[in-house]
Amino acid sequence: MILTVTPNPAWDVTYHVGSVVPGGTHRVRAVAERAGGKGVNVARILHSLGHDVLVSAPAGGVHGELIRDDLTASGLGHAIIPIRGESRRTVTAVATDDGEATLFNEPGPELGTGEWAAFAAHVVDHGSRASAAVFSGSLPRNIDPHSYTALLEQVHAPSIVDASGHTLESALAARPDIVKPNADELAELTGCRDPLAGAVALIERGARAVVASLGPDGLLAVTGDTAYRAVPGERVRGNPTGAGDSVVAALAAGLALHEPWPHRLREAVALSAATVAAPVAGEFDQDSYRRQLAAVHLEEIHAPRHHG
Amino acid sequence: MILTVTPNPAWDVTYHVGSVVPGGTHRVRAVAERAGGKGVNVARILHSLGHDVLVSAPAGGVHGELIRDDLTASGLGHAIIPIRGESRRTVTAVATDDGEATLFNEPGPELGTGEWAAFAAHVVDHGSRASAAVFSGSLPRNIDPHSYTALLEQVHAPSIVDASGHTLESALAARPDIVKPNADELAELTGCRDPLAGAVALIERGARAVVASLGPDGLLAVTGDTAYRAVPGERVRGNPTGAGDSVVAALAAGLALHEPWPHRLREAVALSAATVAAPVAGEFDQDSYRRQLAAVHLEEIHAPRHHG
Numbered sequence: 001m002i003l004t005v006t007p008n009p010a011w012d013v014t015y016h017v018g019s020v021v022p023g024g025t026h027r028v029r030a031v032a033e034r035a036g037g038k039g040v041n042v043a044r045i046l047h048s049l050g051h052d053v054l055v056s057a058p059a060g061g062v063h064g065e066l067i068r069d070d071l072t073a074s075g076l077g078h079a080i081i082p083i084r085g086e087s088r089r090t091v092t093a094v095a096t097d098d099g100e101a102t103l104f105n106e107p108g109p110e111l112g113t114g115e116w117a118a119f120a121a122h123v124v125d126h127g128s129r130a131s132a133a134v135f136s137g138s139l140p141r142n143i144d145p146h147s148y149t150a151l152l153e154q155v156h157a158p159s160i161v162d163a164s165g166h167t168l169e170s171a172l173a174a175r176p177d178i179v180k181p182n183a184d185e186l187a188e189l190t191g192c193r194d195p196l197a198g199a200v201a202l203i204e205r206g207a208r209a210v211v212a213s214l215g216p217d218g219l220l221a222v223t224g225d226t227a228y229r230a231v232p233g234e235r236v237r238g239n240p241t242g243a244g245d246s247v248v249a250a251l252a253a254g255l256a257l258h259e260p261w262p263h264r265l266r267e268a269v270a271l272s273a274a275t276v277a278a279p280v281a282g283e284f285d286q287d288s289y290r291r292q293l294a295a296v297h298l299e300e301i302h303a304p305r306h307h308g
Numbered sequence: 309m310i311l312t313v314t315p316n317p318a319w320d321v322t323y324h325v326g327s328v329v330p331g332g333t334h335r336v337r338a339v340a341e342r343a344g345g346k347g348v349n350v351a352r353i354l355h356s357l358g359h360d361v362l363v364s365a366p367a368g369g370v371h372g373e374l375i376r377d378d379l380t381a382s383g384l385g386h387a388i389i390p391i392r393g394e395s396r397r398t399v400t401a402v403a404t405d406d407g408e409a410t411l412f413n414e415p416g417p418e419l420g421t422g423e424w425a426a427f428a429a430h431v432v433d434h435g436s437r438a439s440a441a442v443f444s445g446s447l448p449r450n451i452d453p454h455s456y457t458a459l460l461e462q463v464h465a466p467s468i469v470d471a472s473g474h475t476l477e478s479a480l481a482a483r484p485d486i487v488k489p490n491a492d493e494l495a496e497l498t499g500c501r502d503p504l505a506g507a508v509a510l511i512e513r514g515a516r517a518v519v520a521s522l523g524p525d526g527l528l529a530v531t532g533d534t535a536y537r538a539v540p541g542e543r544v545r546g547n548p549t550g551a552g553d554s555v556v557a558a559l560a561a562g563l564a565l566h567e568p569w570p571h572r573l574r575e576a577v578a579l580s581a582a583t584v585a586a587p588v589a590g591e592f593d594q595d596s597y598r599r600q601l602a603a604v605h606l607e608e609i610h611a612p613r614h615h616g
Binding site for chain 2 (some may be wrong): 013015017019020021022023024025026027028031060066089091093095100101102103104105106107213
């Protein structure tokens with residue numbers, strides 16, 4: 001079982017509109033809704049790849065119930081820790097003409113001390129049975145990032161972290177097996193515009209491996225004493241929403257199955273490209289995935305110096 | 309009791325954001341939510357003016373429950389006709405810097421034939437006891453506007469209609485006591501850019517009186533054989549959201565109390581201006597209302613010719 005830990009899940013609402021005009025009144029043509037948050041999205045992809053998953057998340061209120069019911073309907077294993085607060089919504093307006101997405105992210109609820117403790121205890125408990133544990137997304141706004149370090153340190157499973165800012169920084173101290181920043185997150189945290197230098201800096205701060213997602217340029221991985229660049233064989237046009245979650249899902253699957261790094265990276269690049277190519281955000285096309293897998297260009301670039 | 313009829317109520321969600329950027333990711337700073345739809349907004353204003361109100365609306369699903377609970381919490385009399393569909397949401401993103409509002413309006417549910425019949429029966433029944441009946445906003449998307457004409461014809465109460473397009477057109481055939489279009493709605497339906505010519509055209513099509521709201525220029529009223537222009541004494545800056553609902557509320561109150569037209573129009577202009585001046589959309593300031601009332605400039609303009 002792969003555990004996906006989502007401290008701040010969301011009820012994702014997608015509006016299809018003509019185009020987004022500030023100050024305008026938009027007639028919504030179609031509405032789509034489902035449980036979201038990065039950890040939930042990663043679990044969906046792992047589930048469609050055939051993996052057994054467990055979504056662990058604190059949730060409450062009307063949206064908490066909707067999240068729980070949708071996870072059940074989607075066939076995803078889940079344990080929702082009930083909270084008094086109302087879980088957040090996200091609203092994404094997608095323009096029909098060019099596919100441009102405009103996002104509104106609600107801040108989400110605060111968690112009581114006991115609620116966070118119950119969530120953490122659940123994660124530690126199930127983490128001990130997991131082949132890999134995925135820690136994704138933001139923390140509830142009142143949770144000290146140090147509590148996150150403590151949680152990560154207690155989970156005895158190979159771990160992958162997809163977070164940014166203070167949350168990512170706190171996670172590094174727990175020496176996670178893999179962190180997956182994108183180029184902006186890497187630059188924000190390290191001050192390095194060069195992804196290779198940024199990745200090496202995160203290794204120095206505690207990460208055992210860093211996989212940086214570089215959009216259409218694929219992935220850059222620093223795995224301790226080796227570094228790789230993995231690039232899609234074909235340029236893909238489409239909707240990049242969810243491409244990062246696909247990278248995380250593929251890396252988590254490779255971590256759970258003890259696959260070698262070149263295999264993990266090929267899978268991650270192919271799955272991410274197949275997600276961009278799919279018409280629905282966050283889904284991927286199986287045929288496209290197989291075709292992309294055969295075409296990934298993988299290169300060992302050099303063994304970077306660091307003081308680990 | 310004043311009955312407000314809202315065939316397509318909404319759960320109104322307001323997001324406070326920095327500014328709206330198409331294609332951007334917006335962190336929502338604060339979320340406000342409440343029951344909405346024009347008829348509900350009119351009922352709120354009438355309630356705060358001290359009138360006894362009854363909100364009649366078909367609603368269902370998660371948002372239907374939220375609408376019902378919020379009406380109860382707000383102290384508004386209501387009768388929610390349950391439906392199988394999910395009531396719609398509206399999302400308004402208000403920019404903190406300049407107050408500009410960007411709206412996303414969901415289409416709302418279809419109604420079953422029996423559901424519409426139950427709603428119509430309720431409106432007819434309670435309309436017979438009402439001192440005025442307000443018909444506001446859009447119809448459910450599968451309801452034939454002719455059903456709306458039939459409903460209006462059966463309600464034995466002085467009636468005011470605030471609608472646009474086909475819905476307004478169908479309402480005219482039932483000879484409502486007052487219709488309240490804005491300048492755009494009037495131009496859309498009649499092809500007349502001149503509000504006076506447009507108002508006369510609506511009288512010819514069946515309305516007994518027309519009050520056109522002209523934004524900061526106040527109101528133009530054609531009441532059969534007399535016409536008035538009512539203009540605020542002070543120019544007001546602020547949020548125009550809800551100003552039209554305030555006009556309707558004041559006109560409904562005047563209709564219920566058999567006030568003469570000059571009195572109704574002064575009240576409507578003052579309440580509308582006090583709504584624009586209030587910091588919260590759709591609310592009004594009592595002091596501002598009294599001050600505006602003393603300052604309204606009312607002018608009888610001429611007796612327009614029409615063939616009624």
